[in-house]
Amino acid sequence: KNKWIDNVVRIISYIGIITPSFVFAIFFVLIFGYALQILPTIGRIPPGVSLPPRITGMITLDALVTGNFALCLSGLKYLLLPAVSLAMGPLSQEARITRTTLAGNLGKDYVAAERSSGLSERTIMFKYLLKPSLIPTISIYALDFAAIIGNAFVVELIFNWPGLSRYGMNAMLQKDLNAMVAVVMVYGILFMVVNIIVDLTVGFLDPRIRLGEQSAE
Template sequence: MVSYLLRRALTLLFVLLGLAILIFIIARIVPGDPARIALGPLATSVQVAELREEMGLNASFPVQLWSYLSGLAQGDLGKSLLTSRPVMDDIRGALPATFELVLVTIILQIVVSIPLGVMAAIYRNTWVDNVLRVISLIGVVTPGFVLAIILQLTAAHYLGFLPVTGRLDGGIDFDANITGLLLVDGTLKGRFDVVIDAIRHLFLPAIALSAAGIGQVMRITRTAMIEVASRDFVEATRAYGIPEKIVTFRYMLRVASVAPLTILGLEFASLIGNAFIVEFVFSWPGIASYGVRTILQKDLNAVIGVVLVSGVFFVVANLTIDLLLGLLDPRHRLRAGRES
């Protein structure tokens, strides 16, 4: 199992390297001169030429690629044309906001979708099951950005106690200088007013991001629970007189959780994609919102950095899912052992 995980980690490093090269190539072949875009239409040819030299755009493509990969190995993603700061500093400042939003979204998906999926399986073909299936279908088919706009308009007009932009109210003075996560830093510093206000600001974006995942995982959990319920070991546990709640939540759910857990890992990719729109709608100061601004300004260094960080998120999520599947399903560990 250990050698399997090491091989997986090594493979994922090559995936990130390939992603870095691919996005660099795409960024260099798209139309438009980054130097001209950065300086604006009123810049002189001399100013554009000086900036091209400073950005290294006059060098050959292999030299540009090698220079970029060398800097990347040292944690240098270049300088942002949008903020005139190192891209790594910009990402480091924006990353905690996105990480907190995504983390809350994943927790919300797990806490809501799996219990509702189990409930739908227990009350199969009843009105409870029908209602939950309709709710899951609505969550799956509603695009995240549409739900975000609906929630924002609803909150602005009918729910005055829920904020629709930012991470904190403007009147709250707080520096999240420990982890960058408002919920964690507010708790560590005893600033529970910050924690409460951060939860209020997280509520609407987290719902907009989690709705599709909740609907999908609900359906998968329901199907998996119904399939597991017909297996022989379930009938055997009932024959021993084990209470139905223990049979359902200790034995059936453990086996059935493999499928929804895999879906949660796949949902992580859509979370990152939807976050670009949701953060923009709610003016959330995260890496996705930063990425949208850099794309609009064709800030190539920043765009590459944002894509790489998104790739790291996805890679880490998949590796985590592999670990959890090994813990929940012995067959996964056996397959990993044979492969190693």
């Protein structure tokens, strides 16, 4: 707490929280695509490259399954900037919440007892502090997933990425009811699965939830 790494994380998390995903997308395109020219910014694979045999519909995964590792690596390069653009906001919020929870738990009695028993700060941090501090962070994963879905359309438009959000927006503009219903159903199922995973993970990390369920039974 109050060390240089803590201050750096706080500043980066503040910037990530207040900056929209499409601003990160434009910034990454200008820096990595045009200024440095080290990462691709448009599409999913290099022009003129044949698609791998369709198995899952995801080019990177299909290339990996079929043994085309060069295309898989190339697909990951095309995926990197859109993924990071969408993840910056949620990751910044989660880093902020984790940092706040860790700082609050540092003053707990059990931390003082562990220090008095001679445990190192590293052991206390990673073995006893990090696990309970992650519970509030994991609890907001479902909300972050919804935020990513909402921001995906603009990011996909900037990177010319034919994703599901862009498909759903085009279906809405074209008044394609069947496509709109399909997109809503897919996102609804994904959101439900994410919520279930979050609940199971929180129950695993927090024994009070498991003990509460057992006492209720």
